């Protein structure tokens with residue numbers, strides 16, 4: 464066993480990159496779903512949010528320098544919104560050309576526009592109300608009482624049409640190749656509103672679906688599906704707290720995405736698991752690295 468392998472029996476190292484067993488062994492599942500995950504551990508939730516905000520600035524600035532416009536998929540949830548709040552505070556945030564940023568959502572709670580529980584509302588309050596975004600490029604997911612009436616299915620179809628319209632021929636999918644797709648993860652390993660064993664996980668054609676009976680309230684939601692998420696160039700799964708440690712462990716194991724949805728969330732070029740130490744406390748054997756604090 465190499466020194467590196469021998470050392471890796473210890474707990475996770477903060478700030479150090481680790482690669483999943485699928486990455487090292489080139490497993491079939493890794494090839495099927497895109498880039499194998501890289502794990503980066505930060506000391507605590509606060510630093511995780513700050514470091515992820517800084518990472519977003521760098522990523523979007525790089526993409527805009529290369530291609531002019533950039534795109535990001537936002538997530539709801541506590542750490543997802545905390546990252547956006549940190550992004551609003553970073554002085555370097557103004558290096559991003561906010562007018563040339565396309566903003567999408569990975570999922571939405573099907574609640575009226577302005578409802579405090581909507582992911583959109585959280586994102587607006589934390590970030591979007593404080594930067595110079597182009598309102599025409601902020602693609603909120605549907606709400607009841609809008610042009611789709613109270614049917615999330617119709618809203619999902621309309622969102623899918625918007626994504627389709629934004630896709631370019633070289634995107635190789637019916638959605639744009641998002642430059643960054645942010646995803647939180649639930650204790651049950653859900654990502655976006657793709658909950659274990661639910662029908663949405665089997666979707667191979669539609670890019671957006673309505674979700675009913677979600678175990679996390681509210682029960683009615685709209686979500687991107689795996690075909691849309693996997694079209695992203697980079698998928699970043701962000702997790703903080705001990706309550707996510709089991710889900711993170713399973714997502715980085717050889718589990719399948721029907722039981723462990725986060726294991727199916729992969730970017731085409733890069734998949735990052737951005738964790739705090741508590742969320743990284745149960746990483747699979749072989750993923751842990753030396754120097755844990």
Ligand SMILES: O=C(O)C(O)[C@@H](O)[C@H](O)[C@H](O)COP(=O)(O)O
Nearest residue numbers: 539540541542647648649654655
């Ligand atoms: O609508 C939502 O709640 C989500 O988008 C969901 O997928 C969330 O990101 C995770 O459940 C993590 O949420 P927490 O960080 O709050 O646990």
